[in-house]
Amino acid sequence: MALVKYxxxxxxxxxxxxxxxxxxxxxxKTLTASSSAxxxxxxxxxxxxxxxxxxxxxxxxxxxxxxxxxxxxEFNLSxxxxxxxNVTKTTTNFGxxxxxxxxxxxxxYDHNRDLAQSTAFQTFFTSxxxxxxxxxxxxxxxxxxxxxxxxxxxxxxxxxxxxxxxDYSINCYIxxxxxxxxxxxxxxxxxxxxxxxxxxxxxxxxxxx
Numbered sequence: 638m639a640l641v642k643y644x645x646x647x648x649x650x651x652x653x654x655x656x657x658x659x660x661x662x663x664x665x666k667t668l669t670a671s672s673s674a675x676x677x678x679x680x681x682x683x684x685x686x687x688x689x690x691x692x693x694x695x696x697x698x699x700x701x702x703x704x705x706x707x708x709x710x711e712f713n714l715s716x717x718x719x720x721x722x723n724v725t726k727t728t729t730n731f732g733x734x735x736x737x738x739x740x741x742x743x744x745x746y747d748h749n750r751d752l753a754q755s756t757a758f759q760t761f762f763t764s765x766x767x768x769x770x771x772x773x774x775x776x777x778x779x780x781x782x783x784x785x786x787x788x789x790x791x792x793x794x795x796x797x798x799x800x801x802x803x804d805y806s807i808n809c810y811i812x813x814x815x816x817x818x819x820x821x822x823x824x825x826x827x828x829x830x831x832x833x834x835x836x837x838x839x840x841x842x843x844x845x846x
Contacts, residue, residue, distance in 0.1 A: 662695070665840045670833035672704060678840055679719040680822040687822055689785040691842030696781070696824070698797065698838055700774040703767055705831030707802045709760040710767060710775050714784075714791065714815050715823035722825045723756040724791070728813025732763025737804040754816065760829065761797045763809040767828075768802035774836065775799030777809075784821035791815035 666685050668676045678696075680687035687694060701710055713722035730750050735742040747764040767775055777797025784791055794812040801807050815821060826838060 661844045661846075663691070663842045663844065665694075665842055667837060667839045670701070670836045670838075673833045675825050675827035676833065676838050677719055677823060677825040678838075679715075681718070685840065686842060687784060687824070687840075688820070692783050692845050693843035694781045694784065695841045695843060696779040696826075696838055697841070698775065698777050698779075698826075699836060700776055701767075701826075701836035701838075702774045702834045703769045703828045703831060704834040705828065706769040707766040708769075708831060709762050709829040710797070710799070710826070711758040711760045711829055712779065712824060712826050713756075713758045714821045715825070716817055716819040716821055717823075719823040719825070722758070722823070724815040724817050724821065725754055725756050726752045726759055726813055726815050727754055728752045728759055728811060730763045730809065730811045732807050732809040734764075734801075734805050734807050737806075741805075750811075752813065758827070758829070759811065759813070761795055761809060761811055762799060763807065763811070765801045765803065765805065765807060767799050769834070770800075770802075773800040773802070781821070781824070787818055787820055789818065791817065791821050 678685045714724035715722045728751050731746045733744050745764055775797050779795040782792045792814045796810050798808045
């Protein structure tokens with residue numbers, strides 16, 4: 638966010654704030670789960686914007702809680718306004734683990750969580766799964782770059798932290814690309830099994846510089 642410097646000697650002397658720039662991050666849409674099968678953002682539906690308006694889109698996950706124990710939080714992309722979520726993806730991952738009792742800690746890469754030209758949903762987790770205890774959830778974000786491009790693949794990067802069902806804190810990084818030159822205009826978030834019991838996802842657009 639850019640800093641603004643006024644010529645006035647003190648803030649009390651400022652007579653107009655019209656020139657104060659707004660944040661480069663613009664809130665677009667918030668979806669809240671309540672025993673929901675999925676949360677989907679579709680361009681042009683329910684005030685969702687997911688086109689060339691912004692070069693970068695950011696999804697913020699807040700306390701995503703599964704109805705089923707031992708599941709993964711995952712996503713997929715669509716090029717046909719949500720009729721199909723099956724964009725071909727190639728991805729990679731790594732994560733840091735630390736157990737609640739301090740007995741185990743490691744940095745891990747799990748090739749089983751990667752996708753290689755696959756249309757499957759991509760998990761946000763490096764390894765292990767999310768518990769459904771009353772205090773267990775995952776939070777983090779996903780960045781999607783230039784989804785409306787009809788020239789380039791669709792790059793994305795995510796970072797989440799989650800309460801593993803074996804009482805670990807696991808911080809995970811997943812990155813990759815949707816291998817399509819068609820515009821991506823929808824994205825779906827879900828648990829690998831069962832509903833999203835609770836949680837909030839906020840969509841933001843990042844203004845061009």
